[in-house]
Amino acid sequence: MRTMYIARSSAIASRVLAGETMVMSVADSTFFTLNEVASAIWRAADGKTPLEEIVERDVCPVFEVSVEDALMDAREFVRELSEHGILKVSDQPILPEAAPAPPGVS
């Protein structure tokens, strides 16, 4: 499977509130509340780290799930968010467009 790079879009609004990450698409106002796994992927979506590496590094060790299962779920999550313009996806590293740092990350 081809390498997938993901990056947070700048056309969103997001905030961590009471431990939950909330994200809203500017394009269609779709609102997402991310669970812990999704939040981990969201925080790591810097455009230069392949999704597989994010899953292996930030998801599997913390949530005790196999790489295969985690990657399948992660791709589905990425697909859904990208459809609403919240995540950008590419098979090449994604150059920053002044992408927003997630709340709590400088």
Added chain:
Amino acid sequence: MSALRAVLESATSVATHTRVVEIGGVPIALSTRSATFAQMVEERYVGFVSVNEEPFDLIQFDIELLESGARGFGQSECGREADDAQDSDVSDDELEVTRGKGVWRMCRGDFLAEWDPGTGRGRIRQAMNPYSLDSVLRIVHSLVLAKRGEFLVHAASAIRNGRAFLFAGVSGAGKTTISRLAPVDATLLTDEISYVRKSARGYEAHGTPFTGELARVGAHCSAPLQVLYLLRQGAENRIDEVDLALATQALLRNILFFAHDTELVQAIFEGACEFVQRVPVRQLTFRKDASVWDLVA
């Protein structure tokens, strides 16, 4: 000379009629050459038409009325590509609000408006009816408030015992019903569009002339906001807790905003997040009788 007096005197010298509609402490001056339209504004916004001697930020619109029978605004006038060579009209439902070079442009089949927040000046072209102006005012107020973390929301609101209560929900949720059931000692602020502003101690709800099925202009007053209820009709009256994420999502669903503009959406989002941390949000299930008011206020 105050900014307001300068507007009124200059308007008089070119035979225009200016009325200032103030909602939530935000005055908007409306100038027209039509005495009839000015009269219509006074009647439509009765209780909210006033002279504010010390406006904090005067917004001014010149209103140009279309001739009777004139066609509505077409796709190209609304900044869209025309579907065909005849430039079909934009329907009254297809509102488009966009920003270019800092100027907001609002277009629907029945009106075309522009507003520069930097100067506060704007222009409206519309037919002789109050509905188009009503829409423009709602849009402009929503833009002004968003920058401050404040907002218009689809909610009925009322004051009781010195506190304001909001009842939010989309069409059919029960806003007008709960407004009709309000006891005599409650002051109705609106049964449709509530006006929420920050205050020294939290938030306040202000009365608006924006009516729903009740067709009754709200009281021109305000009170500290006690709680935001999310409405649902049911077999019994009850109040349930709502977690912050759900409260934020529900509030955002009901906040009025008209443009998919990144800066605007981010401001509204941040405003909603701040609000739910400071004002209790509860799910209110209620029967269609007045007993609900014993529970909520």
